Amino acid sequence: MTIDQKIQAVLTRLEQRDRRERETGAPREVRLRQVSPEVGRFLHTLVLATEAQSIVEIGTSGGYSTLWLAAAARAVGGHVTTLEIDSVKVATATETIADAGLVNVASVVSGDAFAFLKERAERIDFCFLDAEKEDYEAFFDLAVPLLARGGVLVADNITSHAEELAAFVSRALSDDRLSAVAVPIGLGELLAVRLP
Numbered sequence: 001m002t003i004d005q006k007i008q009a010v011l012t013r014l015e016q017r018d019r020r021e022r023e024t025g026a027p028r029e030v031r032l033r034q035v036s037p038e039v040g041r042f043l044h045t046l047v048l049a050t051e052a053q054s055i056v057e058i059g060t061s062g063g064y065s066t067l068w069l070a071a072a073a074r075a076v077g078g079h080v081t082t083l084e085i086d087s088v089k090v091a092t093a094t095e096t097i098a099d100a101g102l103v104n105v106a107s108v109v110s111g112d113a114f115a116f117l118k119e120r121a122e123r124i125d126f127c128f129l130d131a132e133k134e135d136y137e138a139f140f141d142l143a144v145p146l147l148a149r150g151g152v153l154v155a156d157n158i159t160s161h162a163e164e165l166a167a168f169v170s171r172a173l174s175d176d177r178l179s180a181v182a183v184p185i186g187l188g189e190l191l192a193v194r195l196p
Contacts (some may be wrong), residue, residue, distance in 0.1 A: 002044070002048070002071045002072055002074065002075040003044070003068075003076060004052075004070050004071075006099075006100055006101050007067055007071050007100045007101070007102070009099075009188075010067060010096055010099045010100040011037070011040070011064065011067055011068075011100075014032065014034060014062055014063070014064045014067075014096065014190075015037065015064075017032060017062070018031070018032045018034050018062075018064070027127075030088075032061050032062040032064065032092075033061050034061055034062060034064035034065060034186075035064065035065045035130065035156055035187075035193055036041060036187070038185050038186055039065070039156065039185060039186035039187075039189060040064065040067075040070065041064055041068065041119070041186055042070035042154075042183070042189065043065060043068050043069055043072075043154060044068040044069070044071060044072045044185070045072075046126070046152055046154065046191075047069055047072035047073060047076065047078065047126055048072045048075060048076060050125065050126060050150070050152055051076040051078070052072075052073070052076065052078050052125035052126035052151075052152065053076070053077065053078040053079070053125050054078065054079065054081075054122060054124050054125045054126070054148075055069055055073055055079065055080040055081070055124075055125065055126040055127075055128075056080075056081050056082075056083070056108045056117075056125060056126070056127045056131070056143075057069060057081070057082040057083065057127075057128045058083050058113050058117075058122050058127065058128065058129045058130065058131050058139055058143070059083070059084065059113075059129070059130040059132075060082040060083065060084035060089060060090070060093045061084070061089050061092075061093070061106060061130075062089060062092045062093055062096055063082070063092065063093030063094075063096035063097055063108075063128065064096070065128060066071075066080060066082045066093060066096070066097060066106055066108075067096065067097070067100050067102065067106075069082075069106070070080075070097065070100070070102040070105045070106035070148050070161060071100075071102065073105045073106070074102065074104075074105045076130045077093055078105070078125070078126075079105055079106070079107070080106040080107070081106075081107050082106060082107070082108050082109065083109050083111075083113040083116055083192040084108060084109070084110060085110070085111060085112060085113065087110065087187065090108055093108050094108050098188065105176055113131065113139070113140055114138065114139075114142065117139070117142040117143060117146065118142060120146060122146075123142065123146060123147070123148040123151070124146045124148065124151055125147075125148050125150075125151050125152070126151065126152045126154075127143045127146075127151070127152070127153045127154070128155075128156070128185035129143065129153065129154065129155040129156065130156040130157070131156060131164055133161045133164045134164070136155060136165060136168040137167065137168050137171065140155075140168060140171065140172065143153065144175070144177060144178065145193070147194035149194055149196060150193060150196070151193070151194040152191070152193055152194075153172075153178070153190070153191075153192040153193075153194075154189055154190065154191055154192075154193070155168070155172070155185070155190040155192075156187060156188075156189060157187045157188060158182060158187075158188035158189065159182075159184065159187055159188025160187035160188060161187075162188070168190075169182065169190060172190055172192055173174040175192075176195075177194060177195055178192040178193060178194060178195060179192065179195060180192035180193070181195045
């Protein structure tokens with residue numbers, strides 16, 4: 001089982017915190033803003049199915065989705081590099097990963113994800129995009145060329161932010177380098193695969 005009791009305990013803790021923050025109306029910039037458990041399971045399943053080795057997450061927040069990705073990465077011998085610019089969230093995610101016992105398969109990179117991707121030469125097998133929505137197209141331009149053949153890109157919030165992400169979704173669905181589809185789970189996920 002890739003989601004053991006230790007990981008599940010941390011996932012539950014983050015789910016409870018997220019629920020409290022939403023109920024109390026915590027400001028958007030301090031909330032965890034994490035994916036739903038259903039989307040976490042979706043990401044986990046995709047990594048297991050593709051046996052992705054090099055996984056990059058753009059937008060870590062508290063590390064909830066990172067745990068789902070890292071648990072699958074551990075099972076297939078992969079590694080997650082998660083990118084976060086907010087120093088408070090970097091600290092939270094680092095603690096999250098340590099508490100779940102996944103430090104050997106997940107690394108938090110503090111700083112500008114744009115700079116990281118511009119400097120990266122290695123291929124990416126799996127990329128999860130869950131950052132500020134106004135940045136999606138710019139991240140798309142950097143991430144897609146790095147995707148390995150058969151590499152997967154998943155982008156969150158395409159239903160909840162449908163108007164804001166309309167141009168991004170249209171580009172992804174019509175890009176001849178990709179086979180892409182909108183998946184109606186959680187807040188809407190774009191699933192794209194890099195063509196041979």
